[in-house]
Amino acid sequence: xxxxxxxxxxxxxxxxxxxxxxxxxxxxxxxxxxxxxxxxxxxxxxxxxxxxxxxxxxxxxxxxxxxxxxxxxxxxxxxxxxxxxxxxxxxxxxxxxxxxxxxxxxxxxxxxxxxxxxxxxxxxxxxxxxxxxxxxxxxxxxxxxxxxxxxxxxxxxxxxxxxxxxxxxxxxxxxxxxxxxxxxxxxxxxxx
Amino acid sequence: xxxxxxxxxxxxxxxxxxxxxxxxxxxxxxxxxxxxxxxxxxxxxxxxxxxxxxxxxxxxxxxxxxxxxxxxxxxxxxxxxxxxxxxxxxxxxxxxxxxxxxxxxxxxxxxxxxxxxxxxxxxxxxxxxxxxxxxxxxxxxxxxxxxxxxxxxxxxxxxxxxxxxxxxxxxxxxxxxxxxxxxxxxxxxxxxxxxxxxxxxxxxxxxxxxxxxxxxxxxxxxxxxxxxxxxxxxxxxxxxxxxxxxxxxxxxxxxxxxxxxxxxxxxxxxxxxxxxxxxxxxxxxxxxxxxxxxxxxxxxxxxxxxxxxxxxxxxxxxxxxxxxxxxxxxxxxxxxxxxxxxxxxxxxxxxxxxxxxxxxxxxxxxxxxxxxxxxxxxxxxxxxxxxxxxxxxxxxxxxxxxxxxxxxxxxxxxxxxxxxxxxxxxxxxxxxxxxxxxxxxxxxxxxxxxxx
Amino acid sequence: xxxxxxxxxxxxxxxxxxxxxxxxxxxxxxxxxxxxxxxxxxxxxxxxxxxxxxxxxxxxxxxxxxxxxxxxxxxxxxxxxxxxxxxxxxxxxxxxxxxxxxxxxxxxxxxxxxxxxxxxxxxxxxxxxxxxxxxxxxxxxxxxxxxxxxxxxxxxxxxxxxxxxxxxxxxxxxxxxxxxxxxxxxxxxxxxxxxxxxxxxxxxxxxxxxxxxxxxxxxxxxxxxxxxxxxxxxxxxxxxxxxxxxxxxxxxxxxxxxxxxxxx
Numbered sequence: 085x086x087x088x089x090x091x092x093x094x095x096x097x098x099x100x101x102x103x104x105x106x107x108x109x110x111x112x113x114x115x116x117x118x119x120x121x122x123x124x125x126x127x128x129x130x131x132x133x134x135x136x137x138x139x140x141x142x143x144x145x146x147x148x149x150x151x152x153x154x155x156x157x158x159x160x161x162x163x164x165x166x167x168x169x170x171x172x173x174x175x176x177x178x179x180x181x182x183x184x185x186x187x188x189x190x191x192x193x194x195x196x197x198x199x200x201x202x203x204x205x206x207x208x209x210x211x212x213x214x215x216x217x218x219x220x221x222x223x224x225x226x227x228x229x230x231x232x233x234x235x236x237x238x239x240x241x242x243x244x245x246x247x248x249x250x251x252x253x254x255x256x257x258x259x260x261x262x263x264x265x266x267x268x269x270x271x272x273x274x275x276x
Numbered sequence: 277x278x279x280x281x282x283x284x285x286x287x288x289x290x291x292x293x294x295x296x297x298x299x300x301x302x303x304x305x306x307x308x309x310x311x312x313x314x315x316x317x318x319x320x321x322x323x324x325x326x327x328x329x330x331x332x333x334x335x336x337x338x339x340x341x342x343x344x345x346x347x348x349x350x351x352x353x354x355x356x357x358x359x360x361x362x363x364x365x366x367x368x369x370x371x372x373x374x375x376x377x378x379x380x381x382x383x384x385x386x387x388x389x390x391x392x393x394x395x396x397x398x399x400x401x402x403x404x405x406x407x408x409x410x411x412x413x414x415x416x417x418x419x420x421x422x423x424x425x426x427x428x429x430x431x432x433x434x435x436x437x438x439x440x441x442x443x444x445x446x447x448x449x450x451x452x453x454x455x456x457x458x459x460x461x462x463x464x465x466x467x468x469x470x471x472x473x474x475x476x477x478x479x480x481x482x483x484x485x486x487x488x489x490x491x492x493x494x495x496x497x498x499x500x501x502x503x504x505x506x507x508x509x510x511x512x513x514x515x516x517x518x519x520x521x522x523x524x525x526x527x528x529x530x531x532x533x534x535x536x537x538x539x540x541x542x543x544x545x546x547x548x549x550x551x552x553x554x555x556x557x558x559x560x561x562x563x564x565x566x567x568x569x570x571x572x573x574x575x576x577x578x579x580x581x582x583x584x585x586x587x588x589x590x591x592x593x594x595x596x597x598x599x600x601x602x603x604x605x606x607x608x609x610x611x612x613x614x615x616x617x618x619x620x621x622x623x624x625x626x627x628x629x630x631x632x633x634x635x636x637x638x639x640x641x642x643x644x645x646x647x648x649x650x651x652x653x654x655x656x657x658x659x660x661x662x663x664x665x666x667x668x669x670x671x672x673x674x675x676x677x678x679x680x681x682x683x684x685x686x687x688x689x690x691x692x693x694x695x696x697x698x699x700x701x702x703x704x705x706x707x708x709x710x711x712x713x714x715x716x717x718x719x720x721x722x723x724x725x726x727x728x
Numbered sequence: 729x730x731x732x733x734x735x736x737x738x739x740x741x742x743x744x745x746x747x748x749x750x751x752x753x754x755x756x757x758x759x760x761x762x763x764x765x766x767x768x769x770x771x772x773x774x775x776x777x778x779x780x781x782x783x784x785x786x787x788x789x790x791x792x793x794x795x796x797x798x799x800x801x802x803x804x805x806x807x808x809x810x811x812x813x814x815x816x817x818x819x820x821x822x823x824x825x826x827x828x829x830x831x832x833x834x835x836x837x838x839x840x841x842x843x844x845x846x847x848x849x850x851x852x853x854x855x856x857x858x859x860x861x862x863x864x865x866x867x868x869x870x871x872x873x874x875x876x877x878x879x880x881x882x883x884x885x886x887x888x889x890x891x892x893x894x895x896x897x898x899x900x901x902x903x904x905x906x907x908x909x910x911x912x913x914x915x916x917x918x919x920x921x922x923x924x925x926x927x928x929x930x931x932x933x934x935x936x937x938x939x940x941x942x943x944x945x946x947x948x949x950x951x952x953x954x955x956x957x958x959x960x961x962x963x964x965x966x967x968x969x970x971x972x973x974x975x976x977x978x979x980x981x982x983x984x985x986x987x988x989x990x991x992x
Contacts, residue, residue, distance in 0.1 A: 244671060245649060245670055
């Protein structure tokens, strides 16, 4: 039990995927305009990455490894993740149309996100068991969601505060992201 | 022996400005003789302004009704003295709006109208009769809000009141009118308290006084004598805005009025000591509300003090009664420095809610240049309603009125604590007022659309 | 099987499998969609940039169909896309004559003095709420620039505390008309140049104290203008833009004692 908690805390705070590993910056900057969309995106990411961690682990274990096709991991994972996300989108569109409408374009955006692939690959490289992979996936995506929501809150406030013309929009957003990154450095050493 | 209690909770937020009450606190109430002209406004209370029922040339007597209440949330207006109606015309109010006013030229006789209602034995009267007397006498909240008292004392079915709080806190700096009223006429105030308690059938009665008014506490204690039932004086720590009703209810009972709610939602009613005294006059003697005590103060005033003047007395006459001014007067504020309204002329006249007139010399006026919010958070610490004035003002500057409404801008009591402590000199209260008026407008439009 | 063959077979099978799953899922979880959505999406650039304010072109298409969204919000597609959308939706804007906004007040700092120093939010509605505004004239332009800020094309400039519209830039969207708390701005036909630049309903003596170029209700213009093209609304002269004023224009400008009738 303890190792799973450490795994999750490590992925959320110490090695945050966005702020420490600098992955998934695209949706991080793109979806951080308002809290409601950020929240939806965060939720979608948690769901997709956790499930994708499991699915890719199983694919690696039962198809790639026995066939000796480990070198095709990248292609295979992209294929699997893309299919999985599309499948989820179709199911969502039918069963929860309101949620689907809310997330809209962000669901496919997760597919082309380097963060998902990174989680899947790290799971294999670190030789995690299935349960550990799921835990790590959950932690990584929760970390992404956390960073996204914090950043969105900051951005909303900064946009309202009327920055100088030259710093508006992406400029001040990147500066803020950098400062947030430095803030998260404070967690270094929390989990050995 | 009257019980003296401490508050049960510490009011949240608030500030401690310099009070400067020593300018007027020791000067006994002076009566101002009736001036040469009185302009009695029809808009002396919250709700629909009264409708004048006299015309130019009519003769009026003191206490005669010259304005009929226009609707349920409204109050009648009475002539403060006997004389002739010189005009019924649009006049400027202290809030800068315009309203109908009856201009009376006093005849010097100051004769009471013979058709005043008779004295009532209030111990035996029933609530309905007492409330009708309060309504007929034109009594509105004299603490400054001017809410028609008979409406406050008639909570709708389903709302029982178990706590009555009489507000003698007078937290606004410079003002001492309520203080002098309690020191000099504690008996009148106490009778008013008992009458209100009878009307509401409230189990608990608390008289709230701040601890910077020991003489008032002593005077009320003496007047109250041996009290019956759950009655006590509560000595509140001096802070601003301790006199705001929601903050007072919280400090005395520990109950929090819900967002968007009223004190009756937590079974409490708060009335000002001045209102209580006016109720005593109306019930015991049959006198309608035609005069009030106003603190005229400030460094430029020669003899700052508390003046009892008839309603409709111009600010110029009030200041003249205090010996006039010395030096330059840069700003004139109707009310106190925190929540008062700056005036641009001395021809505005007193109403039922004019608790003070503050004159400010040029050295004390702050003309500011506001800069962007630095998110220091002082306003959040100071806000007694636990709002976030920094975020709200940024939203309102960006004209995000829906966002401001979602952040409860309608709960703002406009006390001014946030603007007082803002290091960037942002006009926060003005932002809040514009946000509140837009939110109310939007709600009205929504309701109108729903009906259509 | 050699490694290359294994790889090819595994991946072909995986590909077919994934494709099959998706195909079946698409059939099983099919959702009835309005065919118009697809047609509108075809008109939109499909970059899914979110510039319109919606999460992607699909959402904007839905908003256009069901939420009456404005058709000119696609910043990438620009006016061309807006026109195509308008054509598709069957919306044609009948513009009888191009209109431009005009501020019917000339009470700038030199003409209309202030009553007091207003020190607060630099917004016209906020200033108007304080004691009825800081100008002596209760009806004139307060000059805090709310209309200029509201204008999406920057067609309004503040000139000596007076709002002035540049008619050649005006797109007649009407935002300034709604913003002005004193209702000074009107949309008038672009071809009309003669205006009464005053909106004060106060009587002549009061206007004289409030402004050097206010309408003092002498009613001279109502007699000089042809066919009641200028009529009195209480103590204010108002131009009826439906009636032409051609040759009398110069005379009106010269004869107006208040100097408030001008050619724009």
